[in-house]
Amino acid sequence: MSLDHEAIYKAYAGTVVSIDDGAGAFDASGNSVSLDQSLIDAARATLDAEYNAQEYARNRAKEYPTVVDQLDLIYHSGVDAWKAKIKETKDKYPKP
Secondary structure, X not given: OOOOHHHHHHHOOOOOOEEEOOOEEEOOOOOEEOOOHHHHHHHHHXXXXXXXXXXXXXXXXXXOOOHHHHHHHHHHXXXXXXXXXXXXXXXXXXXX
């Protein structure tokens, strides 16, 4: 059995503190917590939506120049050139 740990922790925040794929979920006292699959599915849907909403940020992070290159651009070409370079990426991957 393979449990969706992340979704279980979200669905049972403050209750489930450990998960064992073979034995189930447990609270802080080591007591077994009965899991409701519909709550886990709803939590998974929320987690997936949150992840998908941040796709633009992940794409931007891959394309931004390194900090060293950004500082070099500012030094040699000024802040306006740096802003223009960063804006290219922001425009390519806008916030939803």
